[in-house]
Amino acid sequence: MIETGTILLMGVFAALAIHSTLLRRAVIYLAVFSLLGAFLYVLYAAPELAIAEAVIGSGLVTLLYLAALKRNKVYTIAVLAEGHRYRMTDAYVNYLERSRALREIRHFFELREMEPQVVFSEATLDEALRGDSFDLVIVEEQDEIVLYGSRDTFALEELELMFRIHGTEAGVRVVRYDPEEEG
Amino acid sequence: MRYFLSALLVLTVFAGVTAVGTLHQEQLEPSIFLYITSFFERDTAAHNAIAAILLNYRMYDTMFEALILLTAIIGMKQFLPTSKELRDADE
Amino acid sequence: MPMNSSDLAEQSIVLQVVIGFLYPFMLLLGFYVILNGHYTPGGGFQGGSVLATLLVARYVVSPREDINSEELHRYQRIFLALILVAPAVVLFPGFLHSYPRIRPLYLTVMDLLIGVQVGFGVGVAVLRFAFFEGTGKTWRL
Structure with missing residues (x-):
């Protein structure tokens, strides 16, 4: 039940990230997407992968995108x-x-x-x-x-x-x- | 045409890999799994099986993983121009 | 469009305050994840990624070129050499079998080495792209 809900939410956030007109918002949606993925890994009893996904997906990549967005502003x-x-x-x-x-x-x-x-x-x-x-x-x-x-x-x-x-x-x-x- | 061919190539490779992965399922003996899960604490003093696997049973894997990172960075340093070089090229 | 780093530093107060508040906690979390790798989930790679995130966060808040990526890369290579040497000296000859007492020490040291190596490596890679900005003229669309 929780798994299905998480997967559906991930789909929703992926679609939001693609369709949002503002890039900054899309970056945040991607971060939430990664966080939900990390939660899914926890549900599948893989905490190592969950930590890696949370750190890289919603930490490193989000910051990298923000740094890139600063370029052309x-x-x-x-x-x-x-x-x-x-x-x-x-x-x-x-x-x-x-x-x-x-x-x-x-x-x-x-x-x-x-x-x-x-x-x-x-x-x-x-x-x-x-x-x-x-x-x-x-x-x-x-x-x-x-x-x-x-x-x-x-x-x-x-x-x-x-x-x-x-x-x-x-x-x-x-x-x-x-x-x-x-x- | 080129885009179509490249898309076709990607799809073919994807389908091939998926087919090989699903059709050719090797039945592994559970002996390695059972051995590691029952004896990793005695063998390596780690309380976490993944740490035991990464740092003891499959050490070569970790070593070459670290080497891959170094290779990637060397490639980047080699092929990306620095901002100073770009500035010189601009002037 | 000409932009120098002082322009960038003046932007986004929210990001500056939040990252400034989280910075020490992230440092602590990184070393906790690295050093407790053999007790709890986590380990060298995950903790190293937290450290790399710190480097990038530092760049996002104050984008000055005061992080010497050459230096970081040199340290990364040194740590990589240690990663290659330590198992060859300790693990492969079978010292861990004969001296069980050094097993936790070996795990901790290897986790620390891998963590710092990954942190510096990913940090250098990301910063290399971040500093890859040219003069503005080159990137004008």
Whole structure:
């Protein structure tokens, strides 16, 4: 009875791990799966294997996955004040924070397991594009929002496609640049 | 086609191994099992039969298990570039 | 995207606190599992895995390159040599049969050797992958 329940629960957690959209959650589901496997070994009177399974499956492998998830995480977005006479006032920051385009961009990267980190900067466009410090540079011009990304920026095409499908109040234009040429 | 062939290969090997494992069941004499479970404490002073088996009766197994780990690490050191080498290659 | 280790260290307070609290207990558990291998379930491999988990947990909390994996690998090779030598000296010539008193000692020492060897070995293997990060440029998708 307990055996059957444990095996069924293992199946449930395996399916959850495969189907969950957030990788971090999938890792935790896998850890629970391994823990249930260890419990099953105890039921089958194999405590040595149970210890090994618990330690490796839900300890070592979970930590390894967490360490791997840390790799590709922070995505730095710079929002420039070019359209606002190069002044990043509090009111302007509030206005930008509430704008729909920025919210959509944030949501886009959250769905992809990355942590969007938005920097409001008074730098000029040339300064922002130079170097490697920003992954995406956003400038609001009169009637449209311009996204500058280098050619190897993550998922720029998908971002462009998303804006083309959803649409925003202002037009969105994506400009690709070559960091070597520009810098 | 290549994917299909490789999938076919994997499935064939799986089926073959399973068939060999199920059809060719060797009937082992229970003498080793009985000997170990009744005499391991007298022979090795371990209270845990698995420790007795790993460290006394089947010591070669444990030794080569340890060697496998060393081989794996040597292979990794040999074939993975270090982060320093990657940095040099980038520049 | 350029990331240095200080960026990583500032993340995930939950993980830092929990692992910091569990760290000594895990160390204790590891050595308990290793040293009691011949009385209770457990032994060299399981305890060594706990020690390797400790090394990885340490990396997850503070990912600095202060764990010298070369050094760990050297110790692992030394312990492996001891693992190969100890049975050849003690077990195979039959000393355990003639001197039954050293049997528990032999078991404990072998468990300890295997535990440290496995812990260092798996730790080196995992950390080798963890430090395999490049400069960020290489891994940008």
